[in-house]
Amino acid sequence: MEDLGKIHQLIIHIFGRDFTFNVECMVMTWIVIIALLIFGYLAARKRNIIPNLLQLVGEMIIGIFYDLTEDALGEELGKKYAPLICGLFMFLFLCNWLGIFPHLEEPTKDLNTPLSYGIMGFILAHHAGIKAKGLKTYLKDYCEPMFIMAPLNVIGELAKVISISFRLFGNIMGGSIIILVVSYLTFNLVTPPFLNAFFGAFVGTIQAFVFTMLTLVYIAVQVA
Amino acid sequence: MPYDIQTWVKVAAFSGGGMAMGFGAIGAAIGEGHTAACANEAISRNTKLSGDIFKAMLVGQAIAESSSIFALVIAMMLLFTKFPEHVLTVPVLFGAGLCMGLGAIGAGVGAGYPAGSCCTGMARQPAMSGRLSTNMLIGSAVCQTPAIFSLVVSFILLFTDFSKSPVSPTWAAILGAGIASGFGAIGSGLGGGLVAEASCDGISRQPETTTQVTNVMLLGQAVTQTTAIYALLVSFILMFKTFPETHLLAPPMALLSAGICMGIGAIGPAIGEGFAGKSAVAWIARNQYQVADLTRVMLVGQAVAESTGIYSLVIALILIFVV
Numbered sequence: 001m002e003d004l005g006k007i008h009q010l011i012i013h014i015f016g017r018d019f020t021f022n023v024e025c026m027v028m029t030w031i032v033i034i035a036l037l038i039f040g041y042l043a044a045r046k047r048n049i050i051p052n053l054l055q056l057v058g059e060m061i062i063g064i065f066y067d068l069t070e071d072a073l074g075e076e077l078g079k080k081y082a083p084l085i086c087g088l089f090m091f092l093f094l095c096n097w098l099g100i101f102p103h104l105e106e107p108t109k110d111l112n113t114p115l116s117y118g119i120m121g122f123i124l125a126h127h128a129g130i131k132a133k134g135l136k137t138y139l140k141d142y143c144e145p146m147f148i149m150a151p152l153n154v155i156g157e158l159a160k161v162i163s164i165s166f167r168l169f170g171n172i173m174g175g176s177i178i179i180l181v182v183s184y185l186t187f188n189l190v191t192p193p194f195l196n197a198f199f200g201a202f203v204g205t206i207q208a209f210v211f212t213m214l215t216l217v218y219i220a221v222q223v224a
Numbered sequence: 225m226p227y228d229i230q231t232w233v234k235v236a237a238f239s240g241g242g243m244a245m246g247f248g249a250i251g252a253a254i255g256e257g258h259t260a261a262c263a264n265e266a267i268s269r270n271t272k273l274s275g276d277i278f279k280a281m282l283v284g285q286a287i288a289e290s291s292s293i294f295a296l297v298i299a300m301m302l303l304f305t306k307f308p309e310h311v312l313t314v315p316v317l318f319g320a321g322l323c324m325g326l327g328a329i330g331a332g333v334g335a336g337y338p339a340g341s342c343c344t345g346m347a348r349q350p351a352m353s354g355r356l357s358t359n360m361l362i363g364s365a366v367c368q369t370p371a372i373f374s375l376v377v378s379f380i381l382l383f384t385d386f387s388k389s390p391v392s393p394t395w396a397a398i399l400g401a402g403i404a405s406g407f408g409a410i411g412s413g414l415g416g417g418l419v420a421e422a423s424c425d426g427i428s429r430q431p432e433t434t435t436q437v438t439n440v441m442l443l444g445q446a447v448t449q450t451t452a453i454y455a456l457l458v459s460f461i462l463m464f465k466t467f468p469e470t471h472l473l474a475p476p477m478a479l480l481s482a483g484i485c486m487g488i489g490a491i492g493p494a495i496g497e498g499f500a501g502k503s504a505v506a507w508i509a510r511n512q513y514q515v516a517d518l519t520r521v522m523l524v525g526q527a528v529a530e531s532t533g534i535y536s537l538v539i540a541l542i543l544i545f546v547v
Contacts, residue, residue, distance in 0.1 A: 068439070072516060152534070156527060159534050162457065163450040170456050171369060174376035181379045185301075198365075206366060210446040217443060217523055224520055 025110040032094045032107060039090075062086055068213070072220040077128075081219060084124070088117065089212040096172055096204025100196050106204075108172045111165070114211075118165030121215035122157075129222030164214050171207045175199025229309045236314040240321025241302035244378075247325030248295025248332075251413070255288040255336020262340030266347035273350055277343050280357055284339020287364040291328040291335070291371040291413070298324040298378050305382075312386045315395040319402025320378040326406030326487075327374025330494075334417025335364035341421045345428030352431050359427055359438055363420025366445045370409035370416075370452040377405040377459050390469030396476030397467060400483025401459040404540075407487030408455025415448040415498020422502040426509025433512045440508055440519055444501025447526045451490035451497075451533035458486040458540050465544070474547075482543035489536025496529035 043058035051059060065086040070078030092108065099106040107113045130138045142153045179195045263281035267274045302321055307313050342360035346353050381402060386394060423441035427434050462479060470476070504522035508515055 072519075152531060155538065156531060156534055159450075159454075159530075159537065163447075163453050166453045166457055167446060167449065170373055170376070170453060174372050177376050177379055178372070181383065202365065203369075206362065206442065210442050213439065213443050214446060217519065220516070221520060221523060 022110055022112060024105060025107050025112060028098060028105055028107040029095075029113065031104070032091060032098060035094060036090055061090060065089060065212075069216060072216050073223060077223065081128075081216070085212055085216050088215060089208055092117070092168070092208035092211055093205060096208050097200060099172070099176060099204075100200040106172050106176065106200075108168055109176055111169050114165035114168040115161075117211070117215075118161045121164065121218060122161045124215070125218040125222045126157075128219050132223045160218060164211060164218075168207050168211050171203055172199075175203055229311060229314075232311075232314050233307055233309055233317065236317035237302045237307065240317040240319075241299040242321070243318075244295050244302065244321040244325040245299040247322075248292050248299070248328035251329035251332025251334075252289050252292035252336075253332070255333045255339070255417070256285040258333075258336040259284045259288065259339040259343065263343040266343040269344075270347035270350065273347060273353075276350075276353055277346055280343050280346055280353075280360070281339065283357070284336070284342060284360060284364065287361070287368070288332055288335035288339060290368060291331040294371055294375045295324050295328040298375070298382075301382065307382075308387065310387050311391050312389065312394055312398065315398040316381050316386060319399045320381040321402075322399075323374050323381070323402035323406040324378040326403075327371050327377075327409035330410035330413025330415075330417075331368050331371035332413070334367040334413040334415070334420075337417035338363040338367070338420035338424050341424040341428075345424050349428040349431060352428055352434075355431070355434050356424055356427055359434070359441070360420070360424055362438065363423055363441060363445070364417075366442065366449075367413055367416040367420060369449055370412040373452055373456045374405050374409045377401060377456070377463075380463060384463065389466065392470050393467040393476045393479055396478075396480040397462040397465075397483075400480045401462040402483070403480075404455045404462070404483040404487040404490075405452075405459040407484075408452045408458075408490035411491035411494030411498075412449045412452035415494040415496070415501070416445040418495075418498035419444040419448060419501035419505055422505040422509075426505055430509045430512065433509050436512060436515050437505055437509055440515070440522070441501075441505050443519065444497075444505060444522060444526070447523065447530075448494050448497040448501055450530055451494045451536075454533060454537045455486050455490045458482060458537070458544075461541075461544060478543045478547045482540040485543065486536050486540040489540075490533055493530045493533035497526040500525045500529060 039054070040058070043054040046052060047055060062082075066078070066082045069082040069085050072078070073081055095106055095108045095113070098104045099109070126138075133141070142150045144153070175195075176199070179192060179199060182195060183192050259281055263277055266277045270277075298320060302317055307317065338360045342356050345356050349356075381398060386398065419441055423437045426437045462483060467475070467479070500522050504518050508518050511518070
């Protein structure tokens with residue numbers, strides 16, 4: 001129970017400098033990346049008119065997210081952003097499911113991971129906005145409805161980054177804390193598999209989807 | 225007659241446990257009653273389906289009940305666990321009970337809405353029963369997220385060792401953290417329920433739009449939870465930041481007010497965002513060719529409704545870091 005307060009932090013100091021590495025999170029992220037690379041390689045290796053199982057799964061995911069992106073951004077921009085949206089979902093999905101396996105931890109349980117992807121989505125959305133509208137219109141949009149409202153609009157935009165990353169972080173970390181505490185209270189009898197199924201598989205899938213959709217929608221709002 | 229620490233810890237444990245279960249009993253009961261009312265209406269409309277509707281009602285009520293069960297777990301822990309005899313244990317127990325009790329209100333009421341409209345939807349469109357139940361499960365499970373945040377904050381409060389922190393501002397930070405997450409969860413649970421209710425309604429009205437309705441429901445619910453997430457953020461800062469020791473009354477009060485400000489400030493925006501999401505989902509089911517426009521208007525409207533929640537966040541952060 002003692003590891004609850006100082007949650008999952010493995011910090012390494014190098015030569016008295018303040019470089020701190022969160023080793024656990026980095027290792028888990030690389031596991032996810034390698035697993036995705038292997039999946040991509042296997043799914044695309046023997047492409048056929050009659051798809052094998054992996055190709056089918058890959059085509060299904062890509063089909064769903066290309067459709068969603070094109071619905072939100074239109075035909076032309078949709079093709080450009082769909083690979084990103086698709087990749088983001090697959091990455092976060094696998095990250096959230098990783099905690100189901102014993103001895104593995106979700107990288108998304110560490111605030112650094114969701115926050116980086118939140119900032120990435122923020123920069124992408126604003127880059128897309130400036131590109132689509134031009135810098136002048138983009139800046140002008142901050143002064144809606146009045147010039148005085150500009151600082152509040154900027155705070156509102158920054159709050160989006162906080163909300164999107166803390167939503168993922170809070171759900172995944174909350175789930176893992178609840179699993180830890182309930183397992184401790186019930187002496188690891190019966191309940192953990194059900195809790196893992198709910199918080200790992202179900203909530204993990206929903207939160208990965210929500211994160212991806214929100215990134216997509218933030219881009220769509222900026223572009224429109 | 226002076227009381228020792230042990231007595232105060234007991235007092236805090238009992239009052240915290242009482243508040244946890246007392247407040248925690250409000251929401252789920254209302255939600256379950258609403259579900260049962262809708263199930264009655266649905267059965268009288270479509271008597272042949274009474275068995276299926278009855279099952280859907282029970283499943284929906286079970287999910288609505290889960291937030292109360294969280295409160296029950298916390299109340300039992302407060303009553304039967306032996307806590308360290310330290311001054312800071314008193315605000316910890318009080319804050320944890322208050323946090324979970326208040327946090328269970330919104331999610332309980334909210335989860336009752338989709339369950340109710342799932343029952344009426346099954347009566348209207350029996351062929352969609354399967355998809356309706358799935359959608360209801362997803363919707364009401366997402367409604368529980370704010371209650372889960374409260375549960376997490378309560379657990380962290382109960383199991384973190386605060387004994388090394390200075391007593392003076394930390395007691396206020398602990399209480400503030402509990403209050404922020406407790407009140408902050410009320411609106412989001414309720415608002416998320418409104419969105420999910422409209423989605424079950426929409427699917428039964430226009431089965432073709434199921435996928436779009438579920439997607440936009442998830443988006444709407446996610447944005448509705450934003451203020452609960454701000455409250456969670458403020459709670460985390462209050463719990464994990466180390467504050468310098470002080471003998472003045474002002475710094476602790478600033479921390480306590482930060483929690484109160486963020487907690488109560490989160491209620492309204494979340495319910496407002498729930499209305500925006502509800503209407504967007506309901507009209508996507510009626511007009512499926514306008515999904516992109518309706519989603520954009522919903523998000524922009526929700527962002528504007530959320531601005532008061534952002535003001536609360538700004539004031540809370542100023543109270544913590546500046547004052």
